Amino acid sequence: MSAPVVAVQGEPANELLRLDNLKVHFPVKLPFIQRLLQREEAVVHAVDGVSFGIRAGEILGLVGESGCGKSTVGRSCVRLIKPTSGRIFFAGQNITKLGGENLRALRRRIQIIFQDPHASLNPAMTIGRGIGHPLWIHRSAFGPQKSGSEAFGQWVRQRVLNTMREVGLTPEEQLYDKFPGDLSGGQKQRAVIARALILEPNLLVVDEGVSMLDMSIRAKVLELMLDLKRRHGLTYLFITHDLATAKFICDRIAIMYMGRIVEIGPAREIYADPKHPYTKALLQVIPIPDPDKRKEKVLPRGEVPDAVHPPAGCRFHPRCPAVLATCGWEGRDFVDFLDEHLSDPKRAGDDESIVGPIEGWHADGLVASLEAKPMSVEKAVERVETILAEAPVAMTQAIESVSAQKRTVMVRFHPPNQLRQTQVQDRLVECLLYQ
Amino acid sequence: MRKGETLGVVGETGCGKSTLGKAILGILPVGTQVEGKILFRGRDLTMLTNQMYRRLRGEEIALIFQDPMTRLNPLMTVQDHFIEEIQAHEPVSSTEARTRAREALISMGIHEARIRNYPHEFSGGMRQRIMIALALVLKPSLLIADEPTTSLDVIVEAQILEILQDLKQAYSMSLLLITHNLGIVAEVCDRVAVLYAGKLVELGSVRDIFHKPLHPYTQGLLSSIIHLETKELHSIEGSPPDLIAPPSGCRFHPRCSFAQSICMEKVPPLVEFEPGHFAACHFGDKFL
Numbered sequence: 001m002s003a004p005v006v007a008v009q010g011e012p013a014n015e016l017l018r019l020d021n022l023k024v025h026f027p028v029k030l031p032f033i034q035r036l037l038q039r040e041e042a043v044v045h046a047v048d049g050v051s052f053g054i055r056a057g058e059i060l061g062l063v064g065e066s067g068c069g070k071s072t073v074g075r076s077c078v079r080l081i082k083p084t085s086g087r088i089f090f091a092g093q094n095i096t097k098l099g100g101e102n103l104r105a106l107r108r109r110i111q112i113i114f115q116d117p118h119a120s121l122n123p124a125m126t127i128g129r130g131i132g133h134p135l136w137i138h139r140s141a142f143g144p145q146k147s148g149s150e151a152f153g154q155w156v157r158q159r160v161l162n163t164m165r166e167v168g169l170t171p172e173e174q175l176y177d178k179f180p181g182d183l184s185g186g187q188k189q190r191a192v193i194a195r196a197l198i199l200e201p202n203l204l205v206v207d208e209g210v211s212m213l214d215m216s217i218r219a220k221v222l223e224l225m226l227d228l229k230r231r232h233g234l235t236y237l238f239i240t241h242d243l244a245t246a247k248f249i250c251d252r253i254a255i256m257y258m259g260r261i262v263e264i265g266p267a268r269e270i271y272a273d274p275k276h277p278y279t280k281a282l283l284q285v286i287p288i289p290d291p292d293k294r295k296e297k298v299l300p301r302g303e304v305p306d307a308v309h310p311p312a313g314c315r316f317h318p319r320c321p322a323v324l325a326t327c328g329w330e331g332r333d334f335v336d337f338l339d340e341h342l343s344d345p346k347r348a349g350d351d352e353s354i355v356g357p358i359e360g361w362h363a364d365g366l367v368a369s370l371e372a373k374p375m376s377v378e379k380a381v382e383r384v385e386t387i388l389a390e391a392p393v394a395m396t397q398a399i400e401s402v403s404a405q406k407r408t409v410m411v412r413f414h415p416p417n418q419l420r421q422t423q424v425q426d427r428l429v430e431c432l433l434y435q
Numbered sequence: 436m437r438k439g440e441t442l443g444v445v446g447e448t449g450c451g452k453s454t455l456g457k458a459i460l461g462i463l464p465v466g467t468q469v470e471g472k473i474l475f476r477g478r479d480l481t482m483l484t485n486q487m488y489r490r491l492r493g494e495e496i497a498l499i500f501q502d503p504m505t506r507l508n509p510l511m512t513v514q515d516h517f518i519e520e521i522q523a524h525e526p527v528s529s530t531e532a533r534t535r536a537r538e539a540l541i542s543m544g545i546h547e548a549r550i551r552n553y554p555h556e557f558s559g560g561m562r563q564r565i566m567i568a569l570a571l572v573l574k575p576s577l578l579i580a581d582e583p584t585t586s587l588d589v590i591v592e593a594q595i596l597e598i599l600q601d602l603k604q605a606y607s608m609s610l611l612l613i614t615h616n617l618g619i620v621a622e623v624c625d626r627v628a629v630l631y632a633g634k635l636v637e638l639g640s641v642r643d644i645f646h647k648p649l650h651p652y653t654q655g656l657l658s659s660i661i662h663l664e665t666k667e668l669h670s671i672e673g674s675p676p677d678l679i680a681p682p683s684g685c686r687f688h689p690r691c692s693f694a695q696s697i698c699m700e701k702v703p704p705l706v707e708f709e710p711g712h713f714a715a716c717h718f719g720d721k722f723l
Contacts, residue, residue, distance in 0.1 A: 065588040184674040185448070214447040215615065215659045219670035222661075241589060244661045248668065271663065285593040287618025289660045291641040294622055299593055303560045343546035358548065 015089075016203055016235050017077060018053040022086035024072050028308055044307045046072045048259035049086070054203070059229065059236040061250030061267065063243055063282070067304055069259040070239045074205045077237060078112045079103060090203070108138055111196035115208035117188035121180040121195075127169070128176035131195045132160040138199060159198065167194045167224060186217035193224065200232070207239045222249055244286050247271050255279045258307060258315040265427020275429045277322045312365075313416035314432065324432055325397035328416040331363030334399075337391055347390070354383045355409070366400075370409040377404040384409060438576070441603065441610040443624035443641070445617060445656070449675055451633040452613045456579045459611075460498055461488045475577070494524050497570035501582035503562035507554035513540070514550040516569055524573055539568040543598070560591035567598065574606060581613045596623055617660050621645055629653050632676050632686040635705060639712035649714035649722045652687045685717070693718055 025043040047069040054060045062070045075081045077088060079095060087096045095106055114120050121130050135142070135156045142152075157176075164172035167190045180188055189209065196204060206225070210218045226249060228234055240246050246253060247267060254264040255278060263276040274280045281300045288294075300319040305311060311318055313328015318336070320327065339358045342348045352358075354376060361370050370380065381404050388396050400412045421428045422435050436442050446452045457463050459473055461480060473480040475496065483491065492498075500506045507516060517536030518529055537547045543564040545557075554562060563583065570578060580599065584592035600623055603610050612624060620627055620641065627644040629637040629652065637650040648654045655671040673690040676682050682689050688698040697717050705715045708723060 065590065186674055214675075215617070215661075216447060216656060216671040217674060218661065219659050219668035223668055223670075242661075244663055244665065247663060248661055248665055281590060283663070285589045286663055287616065287622050289618045289621045289645065289657065289662055291621045291624075291645050297593060297597075299597070300590055303558045303591055304588070339546060343541065343548070345541070358546075 014056050015053040016056045016091055017237070018051075018089040019073070019077070020051055020087040020089070022047055022050045022073065022076060022088065023084045024069070024076055024081060025084045042308055045259050045310050046307065047076070047083075048310070050256075050259070050261055051086075052254055052261060052264055054235055054237060056202070056235055057229070057233050058252065059238055059250045061246035061253045062237060062239045062256060063241065063246050063253060064256035065241055065282075065304055067258075067307065068256045069307075070241075070256050071207050073256070074112065074207045074237060074239045077203075077205055078110050079106065080112070104138070105141070108141060108199045109201050110203045110205065111199065111201040112205040112207060113189075113192055113196050113209045115211055117185060117192045117212070118180065120192045121188060123180050126177050126179055127183065127191050128157070128160050128164075130180070131163060131191060131198055132156040134195060134199050135159065160194075163194045163198050164191075167191075167197065167228075168220075169194060184217075185213055186221060189213060189221055190224070193221075193228075197228065197232075201234075203235045203237065205237045205239070208241070209238075210245065211240065211242065218245075225249065243271075243282050255282065258304065258310050260315060260430060261421075261428075262316065262431065263427060263429050265425075269426055275424055275427070275434060276316075276431050277320045277433075278316045281321070314419055314430070322433060323392065323394045325394045325414070326417040327394070327398075327432055328419075329395055329398035329413045330366050330416075331368035331411065331413065333395060334368040334411050334413075335361045335363045337395065338387065341387055341390065351383060351387060355380050355387065366413040366415060368411045371407065377407055377409060380404075380409045384411065436577075436609055436611065439603075439607055439609055440625045441600075441612060441623055443620035443627045444611060444613045444630060445615065445620055445627060446630035447615060447656075447675055449632075449678065450630040452615075452630050453581050455630070456498065456581045456611065456613050459579060460492055460496060462492075462498075490524070493520060493570075493575065494573045495575050496577045496579065497573070497575040499563075499566050499570050499578065499580045499583045502586050503559060503566050504586065506566060507562060509554055512551050512553055513557075513565055516565075517572060520569060521572060535572060539572045540565070543568045559587055560594065563587060563591075563595055564598065567595075567602070571602060571606065575608060577609045577611065578603075579611045579613070582615070583612075584619070585614075585616075592619075599623070617656065618662060629656070632681055633678055634686055634715065635713075636687065636716070637714045638705070639714075643709075643712040647722065649708055649712065649719040650687075650716045651691045651693050653714075654722075655690075685715070693721075 024047040026046055028042040028044060030042060050073055062073060064070045072081060076083050079098060083096060087094055089095065090106065090110065098106055125133065139152065161172045161176065164175065169175055169187060169190045183191065210221050213221060229236065238246065238250055250267045252265060253267045253270050254261050255276060257278050263270065263279045270279065274283055284297055298321055300321060302319050305318065311328055312330045317323050317327035318333055338361065342352050342356055342358055355370065361368055381402055384402050398413050400414045402411050417432055419430060419432060420435060421430045424434045444452045444455060458469060459480065461483065463469065469481055514533055514536050517539065518532040521527060521532040521535060537550055540550060541547055545561060545564060557565065584595050587595060596619065599610065614620060624641050626640050628635055629650065631652045637644065637648065637653045644653060645657065648657055658669040659671060671690055676686060684700050685698045685703050688694040691698065703715045703717045705713050706719060707713050708719050
């Protein structure tokens with residue numbers, strides 16, 4: 001059952017989990033013809049180079065919007081998903097490629113709790129059987145003295161009742177034979193927690209574990225998690241989109257955007273003084289439950305882009321309110337800008353007849369180009385420059401040239417600056433503003 | 436509900452807030468027993484025939500549902516949705532309907548060239564904007580929004596709320612916002628109605644509700660909000676009751692720390708404790 005132990009150099013010894021440049025790419029299913037024509041395979045860059053560690057006894061919050069890859073990170077830690085590349089260490093052991101009996105042994109030490117307690121419980125199993133099920137699955141690990149089926153069954157029952165009491169699923173004797181359908185949402189989530197705890201794991205991955213619960217019972221479940229941490233020295237990876245909840249429960253916070261961690265550090269410092277513009281945006285949109293404190297918000301534009309073709313440079317740059325000229329501007333940013341400009345009849349005037357239609361524009365890396373009508377190349381270049389006067393300053397500064405080559409209008413951008421994680425005070429930030 | 440105001444209807448899962456919205460629009464399941472009256476501009480909606488109700492929906496009262504992913508027909512282009520709705524109410528040509536659809540989309544920041552696209556070609560936030568555009572294309576005077584942002588990301592949620600408020604101004608319509616999120620209510624509503632287990636327990640201006648809640652349930656709900664300044668977690672003991680056999684008297688009494696014997700025996704009436712501030716609690720004056 002022993003896998004080779006690989007020590008990670010330069011990391012604190014008390015780290016329970018460490019991700020080292022983790023990447024998870026999911027292939028996109030394409031029709032046969034497109035697959036033939038496409039040179040490279042299309043993949044969703046769900047997780048694209050994530051590294052962090054969780055110290056024993058700590059709660060690390062992994063926060064981001066849907067599709068940012070936070071759940072994929074969580075599932076990779078439990079090895080429900082095979083990473084594309086990178087390494088995962090648990091208690092110093094490389095678990096990236098673990099399989100068979102070793103993987104089964106690992107699952108006794110890492111458990112996961114999902115968002116929907118109703119979907120997590122087998123509706124045909126009583127609560128007691130459901131909670132005790134992991135013990136039956138891992139039966140061989142509990143020694144030969146419990147080999148007699150009846151004796152083991154008794155032992156499991158006792159242990160299930162104890163755990164139920166511990167998570168506040170009481171009266172436990174009555175609830176033991178109930179079915180999930182008979183329980184309220186809060187009780188179901190307690191049952192899910194009990195099932196995760198019954199193997200006495202070291203690490204709990206909680207994937208949006210309280211998001212579906214009503215406000216009036218959410219606090220109770222959070223308190224239970226904090227309580228279990230104190231009593232069992234549990235370590236948590238707490239995955240959520242809700243920064244307010246994360247603030248209350250987490251020791252450290254990692255903010256994730258499009259498969260990358262943009263800011264990670266102690267929770268208190270990040271909330272007091274967020275550095276990354278994305279973190280600032282997320283904090284700003286949390287509603288304040290006080291009608292006297294209404295205020296105007298500066299919202300990031302648009303929505304999270306397609307993760308098959310993530311933006312160049314910093315992935316947040318097309319939406320960032322603090323964007324610089326060097327953040328990663330590229331051809332398609334110009335096409336998007338032009339699209340927006342042309343869709344507003346008041347601003348566009350006759351622009352579409354000269355630089356349009358928008359479908360004629362193609363973006364390839366740093367260049368956006370238009371196959372113009374033979375007579376109007378010069379005129380189109382001129383008009384593009386006029387329109388650009390309205391563009392965000394950072395974008396205009398990022399443009400290397402607007403030119404005409406034969407019959408093609410080309411808008412070329414400067415290549416972006418290399419983005420690195422930078423130590424800012426007590427945290428790591430991936431943003432050119434701090435580099 | 437007054438003209439031009441935003442009324443928030445808040446409550447937890449199963450409190451009846453969505454049912455309330457559906458009842459106003461007359462889209463409850465067939466066979467549902469409805470008692471009482473719904474007065475809209477002096478007309479009792481419960482007396483309307485199906486045909487009259489069809490006229491009213493969309494034209495005078497419109498609804499936005501929670502999940503923009505499933506509420507648009509995947510086999511219809513965006514423009515078909517608009518044409519269908521407009522022509523169901525007004526005898527106009529397809530060309531004119533299309534023009535209006537285009538205007539509605541542009542006002543939502545969606546390029547008119549995308550009018551022939553199918554719902555799956557749009558992101559969640561854009562689909563919700565299309566839903567809003569669809570709801571508003573006939574210029575209703577009341578918009579019912581049932582958890583309009585719940586399935587959206589937090590930043591997109593803030594964007595959509597901003598759009599809804601701007602439109603409310605522009606169209607001078609009333610907005611009934613059904614939500615479980617009290618933070619949103621504090622940010623956008625003028626008045627608030629709190630529902631618990633199918634009953635209206637408190638009604639008042641947003642300041643009344645947030646600064647001096649009278650009903651113990653409202654108080655509990657407010658203190659259980661987790662926001663950035665939360666120092667201590669609070670929750671309400673127990674869980675919402677089974678509505679097949681609701682508790683006697685005040686439905687909140689089994690979870691209420693102030694409950695007396697009268698609370699078990701008598702249903703508390705909705706009383707106006709101060710001008711415009713109503714609560715259904717036997718001891719509401721205690722908290723004034």
